Each structure stands twice: as C-alpha cells, then as structure tokens.
C-alpha cells in the first residue's frame with residue numbers, strides 16, 4: 011500500500027514536470043511555427059515577384075537591372091522598391107510623401123492590388139481586374155517589405171537637403187554642392203533620361219503628352235498656377251513634391267489626386283542636384 015502511494019506520487023510529479031516543460035516550450039514552438047509560415051509566405055512572394063514584377067522593378071528591386079521575357083536588358087519602368095524610404099521603419103517617408111494614411115503593409119498591398127492609375131503600374135488583384143487572389147497580393151507585398159532587413163535599414167542613406175526656395179537652391183554654395191549655371195542642353199537629355207517625356211511629351215510638340223500636362227508653355231502657365239510663385243519656383247516644387255499642387259488638366263482629362271507623377275525625384279536627384287538646375291534651365295528656356 012505504502013509503496014503504491016509513493017509510486018503514484020512520483021508518477022504524478024513526473025507527469026506535472028513533463029507537462030510544465032511542454033507548456034513552457036509552447037511560445038517558443040509557436041514562434042518557430044509562425045516564423046516558418048512567414049518564411050513560406052515570403053518565398054511564395056519571391057516567385058510571384060520574379061515572374062511578374064522584376065521586368066519593371068528590377069531583379070534586386072532597385073529599378074536598376076531589368077530584363078524582358080527573352081532575357082534582353084531593358085529600361086526599368088518602375089520605381090525602386092528595395093528603397094529605404096519605402097520599407098524601413100514603422101512609417102516610412104514615402105507614405106507621407108504620397109499623402110497615404112495607413113501602415114506600410116497597407117500601402118504596398120493596396121498599390122499592388124489597385125495599381126497606380128495614370129501610370130504603367132498595373133492593378134494585380136482580381137478585385138480590380140488583375141490576375142491575383144488576395145493571398146497572392148499579400149505574399150508579394152510581404153516579399154517587398156522583407157527588403158527591410160536590419161542591416162539595410164540601419165542607416166538612412168545620405169540625401170540632399172533641398173531648400174524650399176528655388177532662389178536659395180540656385181545660389182547654394184556648400185561643401186557638398188555648389189550650383190553652376192544651368193545647361194539647357196544637358197537639361198534636354200535629362201528630361202528624357204529621367205522619363206519626364208514619357209508622361210509630358212516633347213516640349214516642341216503640343217499634344218505629345220501622354221499622361222501629365224504638356225510642358226512646352228510651362229514658363230507662362232507655371233507663373234500663373236500658385237499665387238506668389240514664379241514659374242521657376244512652381245516647376246521646382248512640382249518636381250520635388252508633385253502633390254503640393256495638382257495641375258488642373260492632364261492628357262486624358264482632369265489630373266487626379268494624389269498625383270500620378272513619380273514622387274521620388276527628390277531622392278533620385280540627391281546624388282546630382284545639378285541635374286535639377288539643368289532641367290529648370292531647359293524647361294524655362296522656351
């Protein structure tokens with residue numbers, strides 16, 4: 011009898027220890043499981059990305075290296091997604107820049123789902139006539155946001171601190187940048203290489219604009235857009251912050267808000283602020 015009680019007690023205690031151990035391990039096991047599921051989501055997303063998105067956004071998501079279906083190198087039409095200002099931190103600057111109120115997950119998922127009207131970014135969700143189910147949209151969005159690894163996000167990339175006033179900008183003399191006189195010829199080349207012409211057409215051909223307003227008369231039109239702004243100030247602000255003022259008439263009717271214009275030129279010109287000077291010279295020389 012005594013012996014049975016002792017054995018029973020020991021068995022009971024052992025059971026409790028084993029159960030307790032399992033209970034303690036549960037959160038760890040769950041985390042492992044969630045991690046594995048996240049991994050699979052991103053893996054599925056990666057495949058979707060390379061099959062559908064890399065042609066425009068590039069193999070590394072930097073919009074630098076793009077290939078067509080035959081493997082020929084082509085110009086990347088999309089924006090960089092492997093981009094500090096889009097993926098790093100809780101509220102990346104790109105959201106504020108496009109006047110988006112929500113999380114970065116929502117920003118990426120909604121852009122992928124609905125596309126960007128007025129641009130070549132297609133709508134991908136079946137809800138908007140595209141090919142993807144909701145889980146496929148989520149997977150590819152998770153892949154894009156996964157560019158935000160610790161190392162990549164550890165340091166904000168250096169970028170140019172644009173003065174608000176164009177006159178201050180044009181007379182800048184700092185250690186990193188001294189503005190030179192504008193070169194309209196180089197400006198004309200930049201107008202094409204930055205893709206302005208794909209939306210705004212050629213300056214000497216009225217009606218050649220595809221998406222945004224024609225800019226051949228911007229010297230005159232720009233001077234009358236915003237009270238107190240010269241044409242030069244207006245064009246400068248329009249390039250750095252397209253949403254600051256939405257022009258009334260675009261190629262296909264009234265311009266939409268938020269602006270269909272690329273919103274990352276303030277970053278794109280950071281390496282080469284002189285490009286801005288030359289573009290202004292070209293656009294306002296007419």
Ligand code: HEC
Nearest residue numbers: 062063066087088089118121122126129130131150271272
């Ligand atoms: C035909 C070219 C093209 C394809 C294919 C394409 N995109 Fe885009 N995408 C663009 C362009 C152009 C923009 C920028 C639109 C603009 O000017 O606002 C863009 C914008 C985006 C943005 C918003 C970036 C930002 O900073 O505002 C995300 C996110 C995005 N694309 C994800 C994707 C994903 C994911 C896929 C694949 C499922 C994809 N894109 C396929 C052309 C493309």
Ligand code: HEC
Nearest residue numbers: 204205206209222223245248252255256257265269270271
């Ligand atoms: C994806 C298409 C697209 C690209 C690329 C683009 N823009 Fe725009 N742009 C627009 C649209 C749409 C508007 C009108 C909505 C608005 O005011 O933001 C606009 C407006 C403007 C305006 C104001 C025009 C007016 O009549 O008030 C200027 C100036 C301008 N863009 C300059 C540029 C320059 C310079 C570039 C190249 C560095 C460029 N844009 C690239 C689409 C584009």
